[in-house]
Amino acid sequence: MSPKRIIIDTDPGVDDAFTFLLALASPEIQLEALTTTQGNVTLEKATRNALSVLELGHASQIPVVAGSMYPLVQPLRASADVHGTSGIGNSRLPEPAAKPLPQHAVDYLIERVLAEPGELSIFPIGPLSNIAMAIRKEPRFTAAVKELVIMGGAISENGNVTPLAEFNIFVDPHAAHIVFHAGIPITLIPLDVTHKTLLKQEHVDRLMKIDSPISRFIKDAVEVYFKFSYERGFTGCALHDPLTLATVIAPELLTLKEYYVDVDYSTGVAMGKTFADIFNVTKKPVNMKVAMDVRGDDFIELFVRRMETLARSITG
Amino acid sequence: MNPKRILIDTDPGIDDSLAILLALASPELSLEGISVVHGNCSLEQATTNGLSVLELAHATHIPLAKGCELPLVQPSLLAPETHGNTGLGYAKLPEPRIKPTPQHGSDFLIEKILSNPGEMTLVAIGPLTNIALAIRKEPRIVGALKELIIMGGAIRYEGNTTALAEFNTYVDPHAAHIVYHAGIPTTLVPLDVTYQCVLTSQDVERLQKLDSPIPDFVKDTTDFYMEFHDAYQGMKGCVINDPLALALTFAPELCEYQTLPVDVDISGGVSLGKTFADFYNYEKKPANMRVALGVRPRDFIELFLGRMEKLARSVRG
Numbered sequence: 001m002s003p004k005r006i007i008i009d010t011d012p013g014v015d016d017a018f019t020f021l022l023a024l025a026s027p028e029i030q031l032e033a034l035t036t037t038q039g040n041v042t043l044e045k046a047t048r049n050a051l052s053v054l055e056l057g058h059a060s061q062i063p064v065v066a067g068s069m070y071p072l073v074q075p076l077r078a079s080a081d082v083h084g085t086s087g088i089g090n091s092r093l094p095e096p097a098a099k100p101l102p103q104h105a106v107d108y109l110i111e112r113v114l115a116e117p118g119e120l121s122i123f124p125i126g127p128l129s130n131i132a133m134a135i136r137k138e139p140r141f142t143a144a145v146k147e148l149v150i151m152g153g154a155i156s157e158n159g160n161v162t163p164l165a166e167f168n169i170f171v172d173p174h175a176a177h178i179v180f181h182a183g184i185p186i187t188l189i190p191l192d193v194t195h196k197t198l199l200k201q202e203h204v205d206r207l208m209k210i211d212s213p214i215s216r217f218i219k220d221a222v223e224v225y226f227k228f229s230y231e232r233g234f235t236g237c238a239l240h241d242p243l244t245l246a247t248v249i250a251p252e253l254l255t256l257k258e259y260y261v262d263v264d265y266s267t268g269v270a271m272g273k274t275f276a277d278i279f280n281v282t283k284k285p286v287n288m289k290v291a292m293d294v295r296g297d298d299f300i301e302l303f304v305r306r307m308e309t310l311a312r313s314i315t316g
Numbered sequence: 317m318n319p320k321r322i323l324i325d326t327d328p329g330i331d332d333s334l335a336i337l338l339a340l341a342s343p344e345l346s347l348e349g350i351s352v353v354h355g356n357c358s359l360e361q362a363t364t365n366g367l368s369v370l371e372l373a374h375a376t377h378i379p380l381a382k383g384c385e386l387p388l389v390q391p392s393l394l395a396p397e398t399h400g401n402t403g404l405g406y407a408k409l410p411e412p413r414i415k416p417t418p419q420h421g422s423d424f425l426i427e428k429i430l431s432n433p434g435e436m437t438l439v440a441i442g443p444l445t446n447i448a449l450a451i452r453k454e455p456r457i458v459g460a461l462k463e464l465i466i467m468g469g470a471i472r473y474e475g476n477t478t479a480l481a482e483f484n485t486y487v488d489p490h491a492a493h494i495v496y497h498a499g500i501p502t503t504l505v506p507l508d509v510t511y512q513c514v515l516t517s518q519d520v521e522r523l524q525k526l527d528s529p530i531p532d533f534v535k536d537t538t539d540f541y542m543e544f545h546d547a548y549q550g551m552k553g554c555v556i557n558d559p560l561a562l563a564l565t566f567a568p569e570l571c572e573y574q575t576l577p578v579d580v581d582i583s584g585g586v587s588l589g590k591t592f593a594d595f596y597n598y599e600k601k602p603a604n605m606r607v608a609l610g611v612r613p614r615d616f617i618e619l620f621l622g623r624m625e626k627l628a629r630s631v632r633g
């Protein structure tokens with residue numbers, strides 16, 4: 001079977017960076033581009049980080065395209081507490097040699113998707129500003145995208161930025177509303193499953209047995225994230241974004257349910273809350289598949305093994 | 317003095333078409349392009365109408381770009397009861413021969429504004445979707461745009477779409493929110509002033525003395541509009557909102573202004589799309605625009621009629 005062709009739309013971000021590395025380490029996936037957006041960090045840092053991580057993974061041939069600097073309607077919000085001020089914990093990657101493409105990410109996504117209708121899957125793992133703008137700017141985009149696999153939302157799980165809302169959706173709830181209702185086939189990977197997918201110190205120790213910049217990067221990247229996670233009562237850090245790739249490399253680990261899903265953008269206490277009509281009380285048609293359960297430890301084991309393989313191939 | 321360089325973002329639309337004609341008839345202005353948006357009618361129809369109006373006025377050299385066909389977040393809302401099924405009332409213009417430029421309306425605005433920093437005045441007379449998208453896609457236009465004049469909102473006036481909200485703002489309140497808070501020098505032309513400016517059937521008759529397709533178009537398009545105002549609002553004549561906004565580019569003295577903090581409700585309740593000003597500065601927010609709150613209506617209508625007569629003399633059948 002030929003590998004799945006994907007573009008990751010991202011705001012790197014510790015777990016974003018791990019997603020790129022996992023994609024590069026997975027023969028089932030052909031990573032064709034990274035498009036960047038504000039979110040975990042500013043657009044400028046996100047773009048720099050994307051380029052740096054690709055260089056770390058010896059994949060600087062993969063294009064990086066910068067996108068939205070601001071959420072659509074809400075004010076800008078970047079989360080240094082989780083991801084560190086650089087965006088990837090305490091890691092110190094060198095300034096990237098490569099530059100982003102001169103195009104805007106919204107136009108790049110439109111161009112790539114329309115050039116090969118039905119071929120490209122997009123994995124948005126940050127706020128959905130770029131995807132929403134592409135949908136509104138080019139209505140034909142919707143029918144030409146193969147699918148979206150989105151990290152976002154908290155369905156039956158508590159929020160991680162307000163009591164109810166998950167970060168990516170909270171940052172740009174209007175964009176999420178546009179994307180959820182566009183009619184594109186969607187798989188949602190919410191906190192309900194990512195909070196069961198915890199990378200622990202023992203995994204990092206295991207990776208550190210391989211002398212590679214990949215292991216050292218992972219160790220440095222997760223330090224801040226571990227501290228943050230322990231404070232919240234977790235025994236490790238949730239690999240939110242990499243879990244999107246489970247839909248390709250280990251779909252059997254996920255339990256997917258079909259629901260009508262919406263997001264509150266009405267500016268009350270539930271602003272940015274993603275909810276599913278689990279009992280179909282609204283009688284609205286299903287608009288996505290939602291991962292409601294996961295064999296989290298199995299996914300972490302798969303992640304660590306792939307990182308070990310990547311680390312062995314990139315030494316020095 | 318060099319003419320003022322303007323761009324119009326529009327959803328033609330009866331009064332939008334009259335605003336385009338007013339721009340073409342005004343030597344104080346150089347109309348450098350039009351971007352089209354959904355609103356009074358569909359994007360397709362609005363584009364056809366924009367091109368047809370340019371042909372009617374022998375102004376086919378002016379570029380016109382198609383923009384957004386849907387509001388950012390809200391569902392589509394068009395106004396056939398106000399503007400008729402074609403968007404131009406009873407007017408029947410021939411199918412245009414010219415085509416829109418291939419660029420997207422938002423990109424057209426970005427390019428025009430960035431390549432002429434500090435030069436361009438943008439007159440926004442439809443829902444603000446194209447402009448909001450342009451601001452988010454290319455934040456540098458905020459500093460490069462000379463001035464933005466928006467027809468929209470109802471400050472101390474009743475709404476014309478809900479009890480509280482004016483049409484352009486109600487159709488895409490999220491876009492309005494983006495534009496209002498972007499930091500562009502902005503003048504708002506709300507219903508408070510536009511509803512004082514009533515074009516009467518006598519005014520339209522006066523134009524009919526000239527033998528030109530221009531007065532015929534004005535009559536056919538406003539006949540429908542006057543029927544709407546009569547049926548829905550119990551008014552004789554019709555309110556020409558958009559031409560007033562356009563006229564303020566070169567005749568700002570037609571209105572009186574206050575500089576105020578202005579916002580729009582996007583919280584999803586009964587006042588969704590309501591534009592409001594903090595007159596007493598309760599919220600201690602800085603003023604973000606100049607709002608037209610007084611107008612000399614008859615001076616404006618006379619100006620409009622004079623310009624239409626001039627255009628009619630130059631455009632013969």
